[in-house]
Amino acid sequence: MKIDPRHLEMLFAIVHRGGLTEGADVLGKSQPSVSRSLALLETRIGAPLFEPGKRPLKPTELGATLAAEGRKVFEAGQHATGLLERFTTGKTGAVRVAGTPVFLDGVISGMIGAFQVEHPDVRIDQSYGYASDLLPKLEDGALDLAILPMRHGAIPDGLVAEQILPGRNVIACRAGHPLVRRGAVKLNELGQYPWIAPPPDSPLFHDLRLVLDSVGVTDFKVSFSGGSLSAVISILSGSDALTVLPFSVVFMMRRQKLISALPVRIGDPDRHLSILHNTAFAMRPSVKRFAAHIKAEFQTLAGSIMRVSQDQVWRP
């Protein structure tokens, strides 16, 4: 005979609390409801679960045995509601986030670390990619969030993008690079140094081309290409090579004093760093929390950049 797990749970509550009335308000029900359900259960199984005509209520052997099973049901329910609560408040769950390698490694990884400290049970599934890869993934729900430099007009239908940092690139070089020491840099000098190029399909590569075009450098040496941010940084810091990097990335690394930005104003890119998600899929609480965290971090980052930018060293 199949027993309704709710009945087991109810039986446990009654036995545990020693009475129908107490059991009822543990379960958040009225006493008559519990009384009738109990009576129904007893007739259904054809045996009394409590000694009849006794007060305080005392379970029969069968009643006590089944109540023990009821405890398991009750505890499973408790556990489940706990898990659900943690999930709905975003304290647990998973976030699938992707973005361009340079921003992810240079800026966002630190923010993810801070988030993980606060939310150790939220799993971050991070991956790398550019808009061409990531937008389809967002569209079919394979990804929760993408963090990409986007043009405002280039947002596909169904996706929504929030700008989290204005696009601004700088020419990066090692700290103590010959071009940094001098007050002004002549644009034609830039062509004399080797350049490190980002992967050809990356927005940064596009930006790099624009920069070099704008300063009239058409012929430049590419000494290194396609590496990760950390590779770029180590090449950069060990040579006189130049490259284009988001200002925010150079800014985040200012403490290490490995790299610096040339005091040259270059055209700002028309792409602005944005966080994207698909409106067709409701953001899970954990995703919401994560997104909020990232936005807040960028807010403070933008503030820091503003403040420090007043400084001479950082004004290009």
Place this chain on the structure above:
Amino acid sequence: MKIDPRHLEMLFAIVHRGGLTEGADVLGKSQPSVSRSLALLETRIGAPLFEPGKRPLKPTELGATLAAEGRKVFEAGQHATGLLERFTTGKTGAVRVAGTPVFLDGVISGMIGAFQVEHPDVRIDQSYGYASDLLPKLEDGALDLAILPMRHGAIPDGLVAEQILPGRNVIACRAGHPLVRRGAVKLNELGQYPWIAPPPDSPLFHDLRLVLDSVGVTDFKVSFSGGSLSAVISILSGSDALTVLPFSVVFMMRRQKLISALPVRIGDPDRHLSILHNTAFAMRPSVKRFAAHIKAEFQTLAGSIMRVSQDQVWRP
């Protein structure tokens, strides 16, 4: 938020079996029912439990987590139905049985032992008492069964008694008692030997008085009184004392060759050994099984007695 344990169970079934249809027939329900319940649960908790638009069905992280709790509910339910099945078939439970010390120790204890071998999970709560104690206990449900020598007319309302052995007493003595050797025993010789008296409130004491009256012995020596059966037996076997015992008790001990019955016909008591229970309380399955066992054992015992009684030695 409170989750219905049935929903957890259902979720487990679906995840475990990998589909709504399979899950549904595990639960013994139709597929649409499960589908709708699942949809209800998902809207209730506000998050998908399965990846949408995927086949084969794949649970989300939350779905899998909650399904794990569902497994506990499911298993508790399985366990409970198993316990219930064992209970309803009488393979487990308790039996509260009481009776007169002499019958219980002399005849029934062996039967209980045999029952326990077959039903190790049935707990036998055995106690001693006479009708005056036990009938009230039966009446208020403190006892499931009583095994007592009863007059047919003396059954209280609400109780029902089934005779399991006709009343028949013998005069017991040690094996090799001087009175046994001779073919006939003169009644007046009986007064010469010391007598062991059962407790004064016991039916056997009453029978003893009747016997002695019937053989014209009005003045008799009581050498021992009030002991348990084993005490009576050990006194009896170590002396020439006499006492009145149920024939069945002497019969059961025939193998030990400690005691014997005098070849004297004494009046049969008007009480017959009966098994009593209260019709107001439905017999639990375990009690039913036990009662059936006892009745069957007495049936074979009565048969054995009949057969052996043809024998010279046992014909009084």
Place this chain on the structure above:
DNA sequence: CTGGCTACATAACTTGGCGTTATGAAGATT
């Protein structure tokens, strides 16, 4: 690519059980 198969979703309807409040009865307590 286009059927066809299979499995899930939806619709429409019925019903059983659980929720409520009001009130009666029975044990326990003094």
Place this chain on the structure above:
DNA sequence: AATCTTCATAACGCCAAGTTATGTAGCCAG
């Protein structure tokens, strides 16, 4: 014996889960 507490019963509304019938969408084969 009176009272208080607690459980049982009654009457009624309603939700959820059950049913069958049918639509629709993934997945696979030809």
